[in-house]
Amino acid sequence: MNKPLKTITAAASRREVLVVGATLAGSSLLVGCSLPEVLSAGSKVEPGAFGPFLKFAKDGTVTVVSKHIEFGQGNHAGLAAIAAEELDADWTTVKVEQAPANAKLYGNRLMGGTQGTGGSSAVSNSWMQLRTAGAAARAMFVSAAAAKWGVPAGEITVLNGVLSHASGKQAGFGELIDEAAKVAPPAEPKLKDPKTFTLIGQDRVRRKDSQAKSNGTAKYTQDVQLPDMLIAMVAHPPKFGATVKSFDATEAKKVPGVTDVFKIPSGVAVVANSTYAAKLGRDALKVEWDDAKAEKRGSAQILAEFKDYASGKKAAPEKVKWGGFDSKGPAAQAAAGANALEVAYDFPYLAHATMEPMNCVAMVGKGPPKLIFGSQTPTLDQMNTARVALALPGSVEIETLFAGGSFGRRSNFQSDYVVECVQIAKKVGKGRPVKLVWTREDDQRAGYFRPLTHHAVRVTTDKDGFPATWRHRIVTQSILKGAPPGAPGGKGVDFTAVEGVMGSPYLKATPVVDAQLLTPDVGVPVLWWRSVGATHTAYVMEHTIDQLAKRAAKDPVEYRRALYTKAGANRHLAVLNLAAEKAGWSTPAPAGWTRGVAVHESFGSVVAQVAEVKVENGVPKVGRVVTAIDCGTAISPNQIAAQMEGGTCYGLSAALFGNVTLTGGVVDQANFDTYRVLRNSEAPTVETYIVPSTNKPSGVGEPGTPVIGPAVANALLAITGQPTLSQPFVKA
Amino acid sequence: MATTVDVNGRPVNVNSPPETPLLWVLRDELGLTGTKYGCGVAQCGACTVLVDGNAMRSCQLPVSAIGAAKITTIEGLGGAHPLQEAWVKLDVPQCGYCQSGQIMSAVALLNATPKPDDAAISAAMDGNICRCGAYQRIRAAIKEAAAAPAQAAPAAPAATPATPSV
Numbered sequence: 028m029n030k031p032l033k034t035i036t037a038a039a040s041r042r043e044v045l046v047v048g049a050t051l052a053g054s055s056l057l058v059g060c061s062l063p064e065v066l067s068a069g070s071k072v073e074p075g076a077f078g079p080f081l082k083f084a085k086d087g088t089v090t091v092v093s094k095h096i097e098f099g100q101g102n103h104a105g106l107a108a109i110a111a112e113e114l115d116a117d118w119t120t121v122k123v124e125q126a127p128a129n130a131k132l133y134g135n136r137l138m139g140g141t142q143g144t145g146g147s148s149a150v151s152n153s154w155m156q157l158r159t160a161g162a163a164a165r166a167m168f169v170s171a172a173a174a175k176w177g178v179p180a181g182e183i184t185v186l187n188g189v190l191s192h193a194s195g196k197q198a199g200f201g202e203l204i205d206e207a208a209k210v211a212p213p214a215e216p217k218l219k220d221p222k223t224f225t226l227i228g229q230d231r232v233r234r235k236d237s238q239a240k241s242n243g244t245a246k247y248t249q250d251v252q253l254p255d256m257l258i259a260m261v262a263h264p265p266k267f268g269a270t271v272k273s274f275d276a277t278e279a280k281k282v283p284g285v286t287d288v289f290k291i292p293s294g295v296a297v298v299a300n301s302t303y304a305a306k307l308g309r310d311a312l313k314v315e316w317d318d319a320k321a322e323k324r325g326s327a328q329i330l331a332e333f334k335d336y337a338s339g340k341k342a343a344p345e346k347v348k349w350g351g352f353d354s355k356g357p358a359a360q361a362a363a364g365a366n367a368l369e370v371a372y373d374f375p376y377l378a379h380a381t382m383e384p385m386n387c388v389a390m391v392g393k394g395p396p397k398l399i400f401g402s403q404t405p406t407l408d409q410m411n412t413a414r415v416a417l418a419l420p421g422s423v424e425i426e427t428l429f430a431g432g433s434f435g436r437r438s439n440f441q442s443d444y445v446v447e448c449v450q451i452a453k454k455v456g457k458g459r460p461v462k463l464v465w466t467r468e469d470d471q472r473a474g475y476f477r478p479l480t481h482h483a484v485r486v487t488t489d490k491d492g493f494p495a496t497w498r499h500r501i502v503t504q505s506i507l508k509g510a511p512p513g514a515p516g517g518k519g520v521d522f523t524a525v526e527g528v529m530g531s532p533y534l535k536a537t538p539v540v541d542a543q544l545l546t547p548d549v550g551v552p553v554l555w556w557r558s559v560g561a562t563h564t565a566y567v568m569e570h571t572i573d574q575l576a577k578r579a580a581k582d583p584v585e586y587r588r589a590l591y592t593k594a595g596a597n598r599h600l601a602v603l604n605l606a607a608e609k610a611g612w613s614t615p616a617p618a619g620w621t622r623g624v625a626v627h628e629s630f631g632s633v634v635a636q637v638a639e640v641k642v643e644n645g646v647p648k649v650g651r652v653v654t655a656i657d658c659g660t661a662i663s664p665n666q667i668a669a670q671m672e673g674g675t676c677y678g679l680s681a682a683l684f685g686n687v688t689l690t691g692g693v694v695d696q697a698n699f700d701t702y703r704v705l706r707n708s709e710a711p712t713v714e715t716y717i718v719p720s721t722n723k724p725s726g727v728g729e730p731g732t733p734v735i736g737p738a739v740a741n742a743l744l745a746i747t748g749q750p751t752l753s754q755p756f757v758k759a
Numbered sequence: 760m761a762t763t764v765d766v767n768g769r770p771v772n773v774n775s776p777p778e779t780p781l782l783w784v785l786r787d788e789l790g791l792t793g794t795k796y797g798c799g800v801a802q803c804g805a806c807t808v809l810v811d812g813n814a815m816r817s818c819q820l821p822v823s824a825i826g827a828a829k830i831t832t833i834e835g836l837g838g839a840h841p842l843q844e845a846w847v848k849l850d851v852p853q854c855g856y857c858q859s860g861q862i863m864s865a866v867a868l869l870n871a872t873p874k875p876d877d878a879a880i881s882a883a884m885d886g887n888i889c890r891c892g893a894y895q896r897i898r899a900a901i902k903e904a905a906a907a908p909a910q911a912a913p914a915a916p917a918a919t920p921a922t923p924s925v
Contacts, residue, residue, distance in 0.1 A: 234852070238847050240858050242833065247795075250792035252792070706894075711895075712895055
C-alpha cells in the first residue's frame with residue numbers, strides 16, 4: 028500500500044459502536060470502520076490501521092473489500108450490494124476484492140473476532156459495518172461536492188454513482204476524491220430507511236464472478252503457478268493416528284521430475300517439478316506404517332457402541348459424561364410413560380467432497396511466511412502456520428483465492444493441509460514456493476468428516492396426540508473438542524452436536540423433556556459439514572413429528588401449526604404457511620407424486636420445504652421442491668434462491684447416497700465412484716419464496732441443506748407407511 | 760520427446776512424457792488452467808475438453824493418444840459463446856470450479872443436438888458433478904443457449920489465448 032498523502036480523523040458512531048475512518052492511499056480514498064478498541068475517535072488514521080471496506084479510485088471505480096471468502100455462497104455479491112446501497116453507487120461497475128489476513132481489521136464479530144467465514148454469518152456480521160462505511164463515504168462526497176460547488180449539501184442528490192445539483196453541476200465519486208479526502212468522516216452517518224432501498228432486495232443484485240467462472244479465468248489454488256514452484260504430494264497413513272515406521276524412496280526418486288522425498292509429521296512428502304511427476308513419485312513410494320496408536324475400529328463397530336450407550340446397555344466411557352440440555356420436568360416420567368413412540372436414527376460419517384480437493388501454496392524461509400490459497404479462517408491458518416514456521420501469527424501473509432467449494436472443510440482448528448504444506452515448504456526453504464496438491468482420494472480419506480451420529484427418541488403423547496414427554500439421547504463425536512483452549516463453545520454440552528434439538532419449538536411445546544448428549548472419543552477426525560448439527564437434528568425432529576402426526580391421525584402441516592402456535596414460533600409458522608400455500612398442500616399432489624413437508628431453523632433463518640417424491644426402481648425421485656425462507660432482510664433474492672437450490676442438492680445428496688464407512692480403521696471410499704453424490708438428472712426443481720422481513724439479515728448458505736432429507740422421508744412415510752430410520756436411504 | 764498437439768486452433772509443442780494425461784499437459788505445461796483437476800478418474804467431469812468436438816475427460820487421456828485430433832478447452836471458446844453468455848445471465852456458477860467442464864460438456868451436447876430435450880441433457884450432463892448443486896441452473900442455461908438465435912460454432916475460437924510453445 029502506498030504512503031498516505033493525508034490522514035483523516037476517525038469519527039465515532041454510537042449506532043453499533045463502530046468508528047469510521049478514512050484516508051488517502053496513493054490516489055485512492057479508503058473508507059471503513061472498526062471497533063473502538065482498534066481505532067479510537069479523533070485519532071489519526073493510517074492505511075492499515077482500520078478496516079477499509081471501500082476503495083474509491085480516480086477512474087471512478089468503487090471497490091468493496093470483502094473480509095469473507097467466496098466459495099460459492101454468493102456473499103461477495105451481497106456484501107457489495109450492502110455498501111453500494113448506502114453509497115448510491117453504480118451497481119454495474121462496483122468491484123469486490125478479498126481482504127488480507129488481519130483479524131484486528133477484518134475479524135468476524137459473530138466468530139469472537141476471529142477472521143473467518145462460517146456459520147452462515149458473512150452478511151449478518153458485515154451488515155452494519157458496510158452500511159455505516161457506505162453511508163459515511165456518501166456523506167463525505169456530498170460535503171465535498173457542496174463545498175466545491177458552493178451549494179447546500181441538502182440539495183445534492185446521488186444516483187448511480189453520480190452526484191448532481193439542480194444547477195446542472197454533476198460529478199462522479201472519482202472526480203471528487205481529493206475534496207472528499209479533506210472532509211472529516213461523519214460521527215453518525217445517516218443510514219437509509221430500508222423502505223427507500225433501491226438495490227437491496229432487487230433481482231439485479233447478482234454475482235460479480237459469473238463471467239470469470241464461465242471462461243476459465245477465475246483463479247483457484249490449484250491454478251497458482253509461480254516461478255521455481257515445486258509441487259508436493261504426501262503419502263498419508265491408511266489409518267487415522269498411524270505414523271511412518273520406515274520408507275523406501277528408491278523408486279520414487281527414479282521418477283523424472285521428482286526432486287526430493289522426505290518424512291513430515293503427517294506422512295512422507297514427495298516433491299517434484301510437475302503435478303504428474305509428484306503423483307508418479309508418490310505412487311512409487313514404499314512406506315511401512317506404525318499402527319500402534321491408530322484408530323482400528325470400523326464404522327459398524329463404532330455405531331454399535333454408540334447405540335449401546337444411547338440405550339443404556341453400556342455405561343458411558345470413563346471420563347466422558349452425559350450432558351443435559353433443554354430438560355424440564357421429571358425425567359423419570361419421560362422414561363416410563365406408556366404407549367410411547369420409540370425410534371432411533373443412525374447417521375454415517377460424511378465427506379465434504381469439494382470439487383477442488385484440499386491444496387495450498389506456501390513460501391517459507393525468506394522473510395515472513397506467505398500462503399496463497401482459499402483460506403476460510405485466516406486467523407487459525409496464521410496461528411497454525413506460525414507455530415510450524417516459527418513466526419509471529421500476525422506476520423503470516425495470506426492471499427485468499429476463490430476456493431472450489433468448502434462446505435466447512437477449509438475451516439479447521441488444526442489447519443491440517445495448510446500445516447502440511449508449511450512443513451514441506453519449511454524443509455524446502457529459501458522462500459521457494461511449494462504447492463501441496465491432494466488428490467480426490469487423499470481428500471476423501473483424510474477425515475474431518477461429519478460425525479457418525481445416533482439419536483434415540485422416546486415420546487409419549489397427550490389425549491390430543493401432541494407430545495407430553497420427550498426423552499432424547501444423542502451420541503456423536505464432539506466437533507468443538509478440537510478447538511483451541513478458550514474458544515467459544517468449547518465447554519459444556521457441545522452445541523454443534525445438539526443445535527436443532529436444543530431450542531426446538533417442539534420441545535418448547537412439550538411439558539416434560541429429558542435431553543442428553545454423550546460425545547465419546549473416537550480416533551476419526553470430525554468437522555462441521557454444511558449446516559453442522561442440523562444435518563442430523565433437523566432430520567430426527569422433523570421425521571419424528573410426522574410419525575407423531577400419523578399416530579394422531581392428523582395432517583402433518585396442521586400438526587406443526589398447532590405446535591408452533593403453542594411454542595410461539597411465529598417465524599416457523601410463517602414459512603410453513605407460505606410453503607404450504609405455494610405448494611398447494613390443501614390440493615392433491617400431481618398424479619404419481621406424494622408430498623412431504625419439513626421445517627427447520629438454523630443460523631438464524633427458518634426454512635420450510637414441501638417436496639414432491641415418488642419411488643422409481645426402489646430409489647426416491649424428488650421433483651418439485653417448494654421452499655420458503657425467512658432470512659431477515661433479503662439482500663440478493665437471486666442468490667438466496669441459488670443457495671436454496673444448491674443447499675437442497677447438498678442435503679439430498681447426503682440423505683440419498685452420502686456414506687463414509689471404515690473397515691478396520693481404513694476408509695472404504697476413495698473417489699466419486701464409491702462415494703456417490705447427486706448428479707444432474709437426480710436434482711430436484713427448487714422454487715424459492717422469501718418471507719418479507721425488515722429484521723437484520725440472517726444465514727442463507729447453510730439453512731437450505733438440512734430440510735430436504737426429512738421432507739423426503741416424510742413423503743416416503745406417506746407412501747409406504749414406514750419411517751426411514753437411517754441414512755443414506757440408498758444403500759450401496 | 761517433443762510432440763505437437765493442436766490446442767484451440769494452434770499447434771503447440773509438448774515435452775511432457777507421452778503417457779502424461781492431457782489434463783496435466785494443458786495445466787502444468789501450457790498454462791491453460793481453465794480445465795480443472797477434480798477426481799483424476801473420469802468420474803467428475805471437471806477436466807472435460809473437446810477432442811474433435813466430442814466431450815472427453817482429459818485426466819484419463821494420455822497426450823500420446825491425441826495425434827492429429829483438435830483439442831478445444833474453455834479458453835478456446837472465446838468467452839462469448841452462447842452457453843457462456845447463458846451461464847452469466849442465469850448466474851449458474853457458485854464456487855465455479857466445475858463450470859469449465861460443465862460448459863464443455865454442454866458445448867458438445869449442443870453441437871450434436873442443437874435442441875436437446877430433458878433426456879438428452881441428462882445423458883450429456885450426468886457425467887459432470889457439481890457439489891454446489893447448480894444443476895437446475897445448468898439445465899436452464901443449456902435451454903436458454905439452445906433457444907438463442909444463430910448459434911455460433913465454437914470450433915474456430917475468436918480469441919485464442921497465448922499458448923507458449925515449449
